[in-house]
Amino acid sequence: MGLQVKKNNISCDLMIIGAGMAGVAAAIFAARNGIDTVQAGLTGETLYASGLFDLYGVSHSPTRELIDDPWQGLRQLKKKNPEHPFSLLSIDQIRTAMDGLTKFMEDVGQPYKGYPDKNARLITSVGTIKRTYRVPETLWEGVKALEKKEPCLIVDIQGLRGFSAIQxxxxxxxxxxxxxxxxxxxxxxxxxxxxxxxxxxxGLESESARMEMADAIRPHLGDAKTLGLPAVLGIQDPLGVCRDMEKKLGLPVFEIPTMPPAVAGVRLKEAFDIHLPRLGIQTFFHHTVHTVRHQKDERFFLEVGRTAPEITVSADVVLLATGRFLGKGLISDRKGIREALLDLPVSQPDHRRYWHRESFLDPKGHAINLAGLEVDDSFRPITARGLPACPNLYAAGSILAYQDWIRTKSGTGLAVATAYGAIEAIKRTGK
Amino acid sequence: MTLKTQVLIIGGGATGTGLARDLSLRGINCMLVEKQDINAGASGGNHGLLHSGARYIASDPASAKECREEGSILKRLAPQCVEDTGGLFVAVKGDNENYIADFPDRCSRCGISCVAVDPKEALVLEPSLSPDIIAAYAVEDASIDPFMLSLDNLAQACELGASQLLHHQVVGFEKRGGKIEAVRLMDRRRDEEVRIFTDQVVNACGAWAGEVAAMAGVRINMVYSQGTLVISRMRIGERVINRLRKAADADILVPAGTVSIFGTTSRRIDAPDNYRPTTDEIDAMIDDGMAMIPKLADTRYIRAYAGVRPLVKSGNDDDDRAVSRGFSLMDHQADGLDNFITITGGKLTTYRLMAEKTADLVCRRMGITQACRTAHEHLPASHAAQYTEPGFTPKLWFKKNDPSDLLLCECEMVSTAVFNEIAESLCENGHRPGLLEMGQRSRVGKGPCQGSFCSLRMTAHMYNKGMLKNGEGIAELKDFLNERWRGIQPLLWGSAVSQAELQEALHCGLLNLDVEESA
Structure with missing residues (x-):
């Protein structure tokens, strides 16, 4: 399938625009449901991904409580904030969506781990504590070591900047x-x-490099019961590299995320680039959608290409998973915020002076992060009158309004759950 | 701790550092104390414009003449700090025609050189000007690096025996018999009190002069006017470009190395600490400035900043030694203190003259007859100031060609060796090196990433070198990011919003700096 010649004119049931976490998750769910899908978007931003699957780590409420049990937290959120995108989904749906992504990562050889009903805590490279729901298995021993406060050695590498064990x-x-x-x-x-x-x-994908690294570390081990390394343990098979280091050194080994662009992003990007086409998705990564037209027959007509249009796609349904400003789903100028492709209405503060707070790290967060597309129960963007902008246009992921994925530590969860919700809604229409 | 000096200078701006140099050249022992860092106030929050004087010909001819004289002195004696760009005054359709017509005469009455330029010719010289300009005059404005200037002044003063205490805030005066005997300061970094016994005290605190004088029981009536400026990512134009009209907002564009600085505004604020650039000021400034330079509308700006003009209300300002309306030199003998002087107001261009007049008064009080030397002797270029110059550290790094000298700031190419050298010189002067101090003394954090990545590399490096202990790095990062944010926040639109989103995803999403949680 990977070798199939891509035609200049393609017709499909579903066109997913965007190749970030929401677009990828939507493609996985669409493939599992046998929906004939084309996907286009830039995977470059994935290189900046942390690789951690956050679900809900800090409450959406202004008090910003730390969340131990994300499911209990989400139930509270649904009660208090019906406009939040999570509130359009049941707890079971969110759980199914997270499990679906985790299963995909396991299938492609990058297993994740976490507690069923509890957030995991891990240390960051600046010495703070970060909560997340599921971590690559190569980080798991670090979660356990922090819990038990076990004697632990952290090793850094000469020349790898921004990662200091002493810090x-x-x-x-x-x-x-x-x-x-x-x-x-x-x-x-x-x-x-x-x-x-x-x-x-x-380099560490070769046995001899691992041997040399283990030899360099061994004299420092002392009383350590566990070993933390910067996240550098291979790209294709990190768990295999990690297990081999454990065998060589005789103690549990875990990775600590480094500053981006980090291997976590490279691993995800390679997994998506290689494995989504294998699920039957026709992917046009490194391509963007230049124009979208909603035709009289209700189908969408899109022009797709790298720098200029190369391919045209005709689709029954379009799912927008174009992200926020970094993903270029939203654009702004001094006067306001717009949706980049279709100029859909964007819910936003009245004036630019309200976009950001005076303190960058203000726990309350910035109002601009709540801006985005408002959607109906089926994840269709709506107009000011509350009606769907198009009956067969859907949106998922961080472009949605009324959520702050950064401050609530819910990026992956939000992307995956809303992608799942949108695909379920598309399925219901039978198109 | 107890220290002793002949003259204590409070305030590390252009005037304070200039005064330290002036006194040191006269052989007087002095100590400079500053509650933050060098040029933390208006000396760092201005255009970096060395005025020809033409801006003040109508409102304040005395200041105009002072600017003319001082400008030419600084061009001659501190060339390392000055880029002699020349300047233009241009008027656009709708600007007051009487003002335009009177301009050359008024300049010549102040002895200011002013040459008429055909508007078409002006457009050739400065293609970013609006095609709608109706008049243009060439003047002798220049661009000056205020930070280099203050560092060079302080460096020479210290070489001659002066000392400096940064991050030391005055908390009280000990008076006896109509004199200040000692000044009490708080070392804000170590949380310790320091007492300094001194013969003379000079209050050179700029906008904070009123607050400091009040602690000594002296009332100065001050009002505070905030001026906001923005820095463009690329240099716009070769010369200083002034709007040819009665001084107003959004009038001046000053080139500074690889960037340009556009401003300013004038907004009354209640207290000198309450200054910060706002979205509304910047919008108004761009909307106004577009008439003169249309591309200001779609230029990418990298940083906004503000300074507070210290304005002294007349009434308490009848001291006959106050040389002009431009600055206020106050001898507080009348207030019952024989050894206390305040110098405030004025402009960056006239800082040297302000220091000279203040030092003259100090000398008279002390019975010293040494004459001022700063009007004739070169200001030596100091080692400490060189890294603030755009493009200097990249050149240095390429020339050195040492791959083991890792870059900490990739945007502006500031390497570990440069970082270490600045850190060492800070330590030698008794200061603790920090991210903000590095940002002041080099180009760190001034590139497109605005500190997102280099702050992390620098913090890690500081731990490796033992400059940070325990959890200090987290506080250091937070302070640096929040301080940088002041300058970024009002300029967030277009691609800057994407950059801010990435920064927030990194610092809050992954590194959790917005949340307090212990291990």
Whole structure:
């Protein structure tokens, strides 16, 4: 299927615009339902993804409570904030959606782990604690080590900037006393100059590099019961690389996310690039949709291409998963915010002066992050009168209004759950 | 801790640092104290414009003449700080024609050079000007780096024996028999009190002069006027471009190396600490400035900032030693304090003259007859100031060609070696190096990423070098990001919104800096 020649004119049931987490999740759900799907979008931003599957880590309410049980948290959210996109879905639907994505990652050789009804906590490279729902299995021992405050060694790599073991130990040791730090050199890459996580990760796919790295780490182990490394343990099979390091060193090993662009994003991007076409999705990654026209017969006509239109697609249904400003789903100028492709109405503050707060880190968050598309119960964008803008146009992911995925630590959950909801709604129409 | 000095200078702006140099050149021992960092107030929050004087010919001819004289002195004696761009005054359709007609005469009455330029010719010289300009005059404006200027002044003063205490805030004066005997300060970084015994005290706190004087029991009637400016990502134009009209908002565009600075506004604020650039000011400024330079409407701006003009209300300002309306030199003998002087108001262009007049008064009080040397002697270029110049650190890094010298800031190419050198010089002067101090002394955080990535690399490096301990790095990051945000927030539209979203996803989404949670 991967070799099939792409025609210049394609007809399909569903066109997904966007290749971020929401677009990818929608493609997975569409494929599982046998929907004939074409997908176009840029996967470049995925390189900045953390690789963590957040669901709901901090409450949407202004008090910003830390959430232990995300499901209980979501039930509260649904009660208090019916306009939030999560509130358009049942808890069972959200759970099914998260499980669906987790299953896909397992199928492609990048298993995730988490507690069924509890958020996991992990340490970050600046020594803060981050809550998330599911982590790549290569991070799991770190979640357990933090829970038990086990004696732990954190190792950094000479030349890998922005990742300091001493920083983490200094920042955390008052509440996690048995932490130690060490620095190693990469013997197989002894060039001077900066080291990049992706290069190291590709290097560690070879057995000899792993052997040398283990030899460099061994003298520092001391009393450590577990070992934290920057996230550099391979791209294609990180768990295999991780298990091999554990075998060589004789203790559990875990990864700590590095600053982006990090391998977490590269792993996701490669998984999507390779495996979505295998599910039967006709993908046009690195392509964007240049124009969208809603025809008289209610079908959509789209022009797709890299820099200029190359392919035309005719689709029964369109799902917008174009993201926010970084994904270019929303655009802004001094006067206001617009939806980029169809100029759909965007719910937004009255004036630019209300977009952002005076303090960047204000826990209350910035009003601009609640701006976006309003949708009906079927995830169809609506106009000011509350009616669907088009009967066969859907939207999912971070472009939706009334949610703040960054501050509520709910990015993946929101993308995946709303993608699931949209595909379910599309299925119901029978198109 | 207890210290001693002959003259204590409060305030590390252009005037304070200039005064430290002036006194040191006269052989007087002095100490400069500053509650924040060098040029934290209006000395850092201005256009960086070395006025020819033409802007003040109508409103304040005395200031205009001062600017003319001081401008030419600085061009000659501090060339490292000055880019001698020249300037244009241009009028557009609708601007007051009487003002335009009177302009050359008024300039010549103040001795200010002013050459008429045909509007068509002006468009060739400065293609970003509006085709609707109706008059243009060339003047001798220039661009000046205020931070380099203050650092160079302070560096020479310190070489001559002066000392400096940054992040030390005055908390009280100890008076005895009509004199200030000692000044009490709080070391804000170490949370310790310091007492300094001194013969003379000079209050050079700019907009904060009133608050400091009040602690000594002296009342100065001040009003505070905020001026907001924006920095464009690319340089617009070769010369300083002024609107040819009675001084108003959004009048001046000053090139500064690889960028340009556009401003300003004038907005009354209640207290000197309450300044910050606002969305409304910036919108109004761009809408107005477009008439003169249309491309201001779709230029990408990288940072906004504001300064507070210290304006002294007349009434308490009848001191005959106050040289002109441009600045206020107040001898507080009349208020019952024999060794307390305030110098405030004025302009960056006339900072040297302000320092000279203040030092003259200090000398008279101390019975010292040494004459001022700053009007004739070169200001030596200091090592400390060189890294603020755009394009300098990349050149240095490429020339050195040492791959082990890792870049901490990739946008502006500031390397580990440069970072370490600045950090060491801060430590030598008793300061603690931090991200904001690095941002002041180099181009760190001034590139397109606006500190998102380099802040993380610098913090990690500081831990590795033992400059940060315990959880200090998290506080350091938060302060740096919130401070940078002041300058970014009102400029968020277009692609800047995407950059801010990425920054928030990184710092809040992944690194959780918006949430308090312990291990």
């Amino acid at each position: 983490m130990v200094e920042s955390l040791s008052h509440s996690w006393p048995c932490l130690a730090a060490a620095t190693i050199n990469l013997s197989w890459d002894n060039r001077l100059g900066p080291k990049y996580a992706e290069h190291i990760a590709r």
